[in-house]
Amino acid sequence: xxxxxxxxxxxxxxxxxxxxxxxxxxxxxxxxxxxxxxxxxxxxxxxxxxxxxxxxxxxxxxxxxxxxxxxxxxxxxxxxxxxxxxxxxxxxxxxxxxxxxxxxxxxxxxxxxxxxxxxxxxxxxxxxxxxxxxxxxxxxxxxxxxxxxxxxxxxxxxxxxxxxxxxxxxxxxxxxxxxxxxxxxxxxxxxxxxxxxxxxxxxxxxxxxxxxxxxxxxxxxxxxxx
Numbered sequence: 001x002x003x004x005x006x007x008x009x010x011x012x013x014x015x016x017x018x019x020x021x022x023x024x025x026x027x028x029x030x031x032x033x034x035x036x037x038x039x040x041x042x043x044x045x046x047x048x049x050x051x052x053x054x055x056x057x058x059x060x061x062x063x064x065x066x067x068x069x070x071x072x073x074x075x076x077x078x079x080x081x082x083x084x085x086x087x088x089x090x091x092x093x094x095x096x097x098x099x100x101x102x103x104x105x106x107x108x109x110x111x112x113x114x115x116x117x118x119x120x121x122x123x124x125x126x127x128x129x130x131x132x133x134x135x136x137x138x139x140x141x142x143x144x145x146x147x148x149x150x151x152x153x154x155x156x157x158x159x160x161x162x163x164x165x166x167x168x169x170x171x172x173x174x175x176x177x178x179x180x181x182x183x184x185x186x187x188x189x190x191x192x193x194x195x196x197x198x199x200x201x202x203x204x205x206x207x208x209x210x211x212x213x214x215x216x217x218x219x220x221x222x223x224x225x226x
Contacts, residue, residue, distance in 0.1 A: 001158065003028060006175035006194060007133045010117040012082065012100040014039070019114075025173040025191070026156060026165050029129055032114050033095045036077040058094070069106075087122070099134075113171070130171030139182035139200070144171035146188055154189045158206040165189070175209065197224055
């Protein structure tokens with residue numbers, strides 16, 4: 001699988017040279033740190049202009065249009081783009097890139113992740129070692145689990161194929177327009193194709209584009225209504 005099968009790179013987001021569209025999407029994960037560390041940092045505005053409850057540590061770029069809440073924690077390196085909305089209690093833990101118009105929700109945590117344009121993670125989400133495509137959406141309480149109980153290498157499962165990642169921590173790769181319902185758990189190494197959707201449940205493996213997975217015994221895959 002190529003990254004181009006899941007994502008269109010948005011023009012508003014820099015760093016395109018770090019993310020090969022012909023690579024496997026999980027091969028992008030180590031590139032996030034490399035990309036964000038290449039940025040020209042310097043907080044927009046002075047620290048005094050931020051709400052008193054906003055804690056910023058390390059190199060952080062915040063576009064002037066970003067909406068900051070009364071309190072949150074942002075640990076660099078992090079790059080937060082135009083018109084991003086950060087809600088109260090968000091915890092950004094470093095190596096995070098957030099594209100235009102995205103929502104970093106209340107009581108949500110982000111670590112080593114790339115969010116493209118208009119990504120919605122509005123309520124109680126965990127996004128670790130994950131890539132969320134344009135217009136991807138996490139329902140309330142949905143999480144991208146990134147570490148197996150055995151704490152060993154994450155292997156991507158796509159049908160009968162298995163891909164060794166060489167990584168202990170791999171979260172979810174959500175294609176453009178994909179969704180995970182409230183309280184879903186996307187298990188380590190989950191891939192959702194473009195516009196695929198998981199109804200509130202644990203999900204592991206690969207869900208092709210335009211399919212919807214619903215709980216039924218393990219789960220049932222159906223065409224997604226347009």
